[in-house]
Amino acid sequence: MLRPTLLITGLLLCAGLAWAPQASAEPPLPADSPPVLSPNDVASEEEVIVRMQGRKFIPSTVRIHANQKTKLVLQNQDVELHAFVPGTLFDGISLNVVGNGAPEFGELGFRKVIIPGEGVAELRFILRQPGRYPFICDMPGHEMRATIVVE
Numbered sequence: 401m402l403r404p405t406l407l408i409t410g411l412l413l414c415a416g417l418a419w420a421p422q423a424s425a426e427p428p429l430p431a432d433s434p435p436v437l438s439p440n441d442v443a444s445e446e447e448v449i450v451r452m453q454g455r456k457f458i459p460s461t462v463r464i465h466a467n468q469k470t471k472l473v474l475q476n477q478d479v480e481l482h483a484f485v486p487g488t489l490f491d492g493i494s495l496n497v498v499g500n501g502a503p504e505f506g507e508l509g510f511r512k513v514i515i516p517g518e519g520v521a522e523l524r525f526i527l528r529q530p531g532r533y534p535f536i537c538d539m540p541g542h543e544m545r546a547t548i549v550v551e
């Protein structure tokens with residue numbers, strides 16, 4: 401009489417174990433988010449994190465989707481200053497910076513942000529033009545370089 405009950409319980413346990421890792425492995429954002437977004441649609445914002453550690457950018461290749469509202473989080477995990485200097489990538493692009501970095505803007509737009517040791521800067525923007533864009537840290541003696549790939 402107990403056997404069917406045990407069998408069902410066993411099946412349910414197996415199903416539970418099989419399902420749990422899949423549920424937690426799901427990305428926070430659906431891959432099929434619409435490319436055109438309302439400015440206030442925070443839920444569909446894509447977060448990309450770049451760490452500065454041991455005078456390196458990690459990862460060294462950063463993937464960003466074109467036409468996707470993006471929050472780029474720059475985390476300086478060293479005790480010294482680092483800078484994020486993206487060349488002309490953000491020319492003509494509307495960009496918002498928060499955090500404890502010191503951003504610099506020129507006539508064409510965002511030029512760089514200097515981030516204190518253990519500090520963070522968050523950049524919000526939408527990039528339009530696919531391509532490969534190198535960025536560096538221009539602090540004296542720091543040979544830090546990496547690439548943003550807009551795809």
Ligand SMILES: [Cu+2]
Pocket residue numbers: 455481482483537538539542544
């Ligand atoms: Cu640096």
